[in-house]
Amino acid sequence: MEKSLSWREFIITRLIQTSGYSAILFVALIFFFLLREGLPTLSEVDAASLFNIRWYPIEDYFGILPLITGSLIVTLGAALIAVPFGIGTAVYISEIAPRWMREILKPLVELLGGLPSVVLGFLGILVLAPFLRVFLNLPTGLTALTGSLLLGGIAVPTVVSVAEDALDSVPRAYREGAWALGATKWQTIWRVTLPAARSGVLTAVMLGVGRAIGETMTVMMVTGNAPVLATKLGSLFSPVRTMTATIAAEMGEVANGSTHYHVLFFIGMVLFIISLIVNIIASSVVFRSKKRAERILS
Amino acid sequence: MTKFLAQNRHTVQRLGFIAITLMALLTVLPIIGTIIFIIVKGGSAISVEFLTGFPHDGMRAGGILPAIIGTLYLTLGTAFFSVPLGIAAAIYLAEYAKDNRWTRLIRLAIINLAGIPSVVYGLFGLGLFVLFLKFGTSILAASLTLSIMTLPVIISTSEEALRAVPQAFRTVSISLGATRWQTISRIILKEALPGILTGVILGLERAAGETAPILFTGAAFFLPRLPQSPFDATMALPYHLFVISTQVPEMPIQIQYGTALVLLVFVLTMNIIATVIRSRARAKRQW
Amino acid sequence: MVDKIIIENLSLQYSDGTESLRDVSMGIRQNAVTVLFGPAGGGKSTLLRCLNRLNDLTEIKASTGRILIDGENILDPKTDVIALRRKVGMVFARPVPLPMTIRENITYALDLAGETRKSKLDEAVERSLKLAAVWDEVKERLDDPAIALSGGQQQRVCLARVIALQPQIILLDEPTSGLDPISTGKVEAALLELKKEYTVILVPHSVQQAARTADYAAFFLTGELIEYGEGKTLFTNPKQKKTEDYIMGRFG
Secondary structure: OOOOOOOHHHHHHHHHHHHHHHHHEEEHHHHOOOOOHHOOHHHOOOOHHOOOOOOEEHHHHEHHHHHHHHHHHHHHHHHHHHHHHHHHHHHHHHHHOOOOHHHHHHHHHHHHHHHHHHHHHHHHHHHHHHHHHHHHOOOOOHHHHHHHHHHHHHHHHHHHHHHHHHHHHHOHHHHHHHHOOOOOOOHHHHHHHHOOOHHHHHHHHHHHHHHHHHHHHHHHHOEEEEOOOOHHHHHHHHHHHHHHHHHHHHHHOOOOOOHHHHHHHHHHHHHHHHHHHHHHHHOOOOOOOOOEEEEEEE | OHHHHHHHHHHHHHHHHHHHHHHHHHHHHHHHHHHHHHHHHHOOOOOOHHHHHOOOHHHEEEOOHHHHHHHHEEEEHHHHHHHHHHHHHHHHHHHHHHOHHHHHHHHHHHHHHHHOHHHHHHHHHHHHHHHHHHOOHHHHHHHHHHHHHHHHHHHHHHHHHHHHHOHHHHHHHHHHHOOHHHHHHHHHHHHHHHHHOOOHHHHHHHHHOOOOOOOHEEEEOOOOOOOOOOOOOOOOHHHHHHHHHHHHOOOHHHHHHHHHHHHHHHHHHHHHHHHHHHHHHHHHOOO | OOOOEEEEEEEEEOOOOOOEEEEEEEEOOOOOOOEOOOOOOOOOHHHHHOOOHHHHHEEEEEEEEEEEEEEEEEEOOOOOOHHHHHEEEOOOOOOOOOOOOHHHHHHHHHHHHHHOOOOHHHHHHHHHHHOOOOOHHHHOOOOOOOHHHHHHHHHHHHHHHHHOOOEEEEEEEOOOOOOOOHHHHHHHHHHHOOOOOOEEEEOOOOHHHHHHHEEEEEEEOEEEEEEOOOOOOOOOOOOOOHHHHOOOOOOO
């Protein structure tokens, strides 16, 4: 192909190529280290007690089921909030809002995405939890619900920005065709535009859910950190503990190389695999937006 | 039912628009509300002493300077590792990579890095940097961990910024006798720079606010003096806020809100800078 | 009259299998305007892009044949492609001003080639803008962004950009397709001047433009060279029926 002008060009090209492949290296590294420190769990703790419902490491109870259900219920709650509000806001920004409103809203939503999770957790403890305790007459405000509400807020910006991209990419001709046939704007949105943006919106939801599952600080601060199996609807109103919070809370206190240490890494591995699956599915729902470039630059 | 809806289309539309607008407002107003709330509650704690002094009395009085400096160090450390690597990787993807299996694998890896929970990064950082490479709990270990976490954001926004530059520039430049790298360095990078910068700042903003990755890799609660080398541990704003709001009994509320406010301002400033860069670039664009 | 370029049995296929050129052989005369015309998809642009190896940027699967410029086969992998592109300049269909000032647009290639003396650069800027018939319109604003010019002015600046390198061959791929008649006229007039010193190959955007400007003309249809002849005879008295049909507008 092109003949290099000089060695300099050759070296630069090689450096760039190596940088490109570095992402693969890092994923492999992370997976390897999680495996290295997490696999010993399987030899130290038998499967039956691992998938038990009692998590009490001090007395060698390493049942991770309550942690898994904790994560699930909080994530589910978050999704129930983030999906309608996220898609609704995306529809508003993309289809209904006047131009000037759009210019205000988009940066604002992005701002929400940048708020540190510890700040939201902090407000959760001081404001939201007491409010919910009084409002719903609960023994404590540190519940799965509190976590879901905050997590929903954290996941919304992700859902909004990806969904809004998707809606924006729907060719104008689709909408104009519907209007020409006599549909109202409202009907067009729900029967034409949204279905056309279906794959992108789905991606948005999956990415939002992924964000919620992986959140650590907020849930650690407001969900009460009680590793209780969460299976009933009522569990929403009582404390739970997520996998992420468990790792964050207990890692500082474990002895290097102990069983507890290995189990925490094992949980980390589980989280890694869950996010791997969610992200593979989200990305295979193929969605490329040319307008995304303009979003960054505008 | 459908018939009813169809016949009353315009009413339905009006109601629907109201509902959606309310939804958007409900999403956005809490954001503004949160920020104002923290400003109001924390504003009274802000003073020169708070911002430049050291903490006393087990963090219950005095200032939070070491936490501010610590976050600054961590942000710079993250930038040091992730920015050159991230931009180079983005250049590879946008300008050199062919559409084959390997490239798809790289993209998959990036998507995965983006989705890994922050606490898992903390575990990884602990395993690799703190223990295996024996860097100990240090700014170095924490920065490296945060860098890998920030990499996907920088790569994807930079790649999009590069792709946004019209293909025609490349063709023209090559036809005038430039090599691929000359084209990239003289034209493409220059034009993509604002977009890249925006992405970098937004990525670093997120790194500055993260707690979980630095929990076991570099953060400390009380250090008597500022870190002297990359191998020292450091205080940091997000971690500090976490500890004083959950672990210290009889912590004055003022200090908590004050700390939250400082962190918020740190993060918001970066956000505003990024937004300003973006809109000024849009106005000055020569294509 | 000498052939600057000799094309021998050139065949090309794109990676998706579409055949682009089929066994094309022809000569391009020096210091003349040779026009490659025909309906869309005929292979004219592809041929042009072979001459400066711009096709290297795209996915070409099979290429056979030779292209000799001054006796050397430029399709040889050992060819210095950078030097080739400085010798063979190209003007594209849409004006593409680089995101810089007018002056910087012109000096971009010279800078790449290592020319740094300000006097030489200024001289090149004036000379090439004059040859491209746009000097008077831009001489007061050489340090303004090139994007601020009108379409016709931009295209002539793009022409000047190519001339600045003092190539030997200038390729133009439908250079006036987006321009108004006055600008088109100015470009065509510039070509008449340019051919005195350079070898010009033009893909016109209409048969009329071909007839106006051609010293020699080649008619291409779906990748094959149908007919080649002198401009003044081919358009009034084409030998092949297909050529005649196209010129008469019976298909397009």
